[in-house]
Amino acid sequence: MLAAHFDQPGGPENLCVKEVAKPLPGEGEILIKVSASALNRADVLQRSGKYPPPKGASDILGLEAAGLVAGFGPGCKGRWKTGDSVMALLSGGGQAEYVAVPEGQLMPIPKDLTFVQAASIPEAWLTAFQLLHFVGKVQSGEKVLIHAGSSGVGIAAIQLTRLAGAIPIVTAGSPEKIQVATNLGAAAGFNYKEEDFSQRALEFTKGVGVDLILDCIGGSYWEKNLNCLCTGGRWIVYGLLGGGEVHGDLLSRLLFKRGSLITSLLRSQKKEYKEQLVKAFTERALPHFSQDRSPHLRPLIDSIYSLHNIGDAHRIMEENKNNGKIIIEICSSDLLSLL
Known part of the structure; x- marks a missing residue:
């Protein structure tokens, strides 16, 4: 699969797209075919060598992703099925064509949201x-x-x-x-x-x-x-x-x-804590992303970049030019529907 990559810490010019091994979902994990991810300040710091991923996490950038369920590891509880539209909180790995994530860190995408909008939700x-x-x-x-x-x-x-x-x-x-x-x-x-x-x-x-x-x-x-x-x-x-x-x-x-x-840091929290957080958010906040709910919650997208232009996205964030989320589109929704 293709993924965002940098050989050594440094500026945005060090970023590239590289072919790496597709992840295999482990115990209780689900494989997602990623449509879009989002850029967070943690990605910029990690690329700069100032914020290494937690032990055991993917070293690929990306703390959130939206896409389709594409596979299952052993021990999954059967809540999700192949082709479900989901968004996920990650410890890393979202800026790639596939990512494996613990089942409890997935959320359904509200019916009124696109993959791009959904990708802006989990981490922030x-x-x-x-x-x-x-x-x-x-x-x-x-x-x-x-x-x-x-x-x-x-x-x-x-x-x-x-x-x-x-x-x-x-x-x-x-x-x-x-x-x-x-x-x-x-x-x-x-x-x-x-x-x-x-x-x-x-x-x-x-x-x-x-x-x-x-x-x-x-x-x-x-x-x-x-x-x-x-x-x-x-x-x-x-x-x-x-x-x-x-x-x-x-x-x-x-x-x-x-x-x-x-x-407070969320990225390094234990899986159980993140699952409790996802559950509470799903119950108390997620329904309000539907347009017929009041108050209505809405994500704000600043700009969208392809994975191959990820360096430009990092520059925009470093210069504090964005209002809202910067999205990294991995696979367009039109193409995703054909896979």
């Missing part, structure tokens, strides 16, 4: 759902500050926060990105390049502060995050785009606010 939306519910324990009426509000996780978090009855506010780096976020339900948006988001968040909350922060930036935001965190609030760090070093008295300020600092 499950990450956001996990941060809000499994980690952050979000409650109705709480105010949630979401950094990188027009990213894949940000767009999902805005809508899932609304679904939970809470109030999303976001940061982003341009008026266009702020507009995207507010169009999707953000109650307010702050341009971190032009204003102090912590002061604006305090103004929005009438001086009380936000209850929950979803932070993919890390070190460079620590003071402003603490400044606008309410007493007893929860600050969840799930990425370090702004570095991991903190220079200052973080602990005493966090202690003074009786705040919680929590870290």
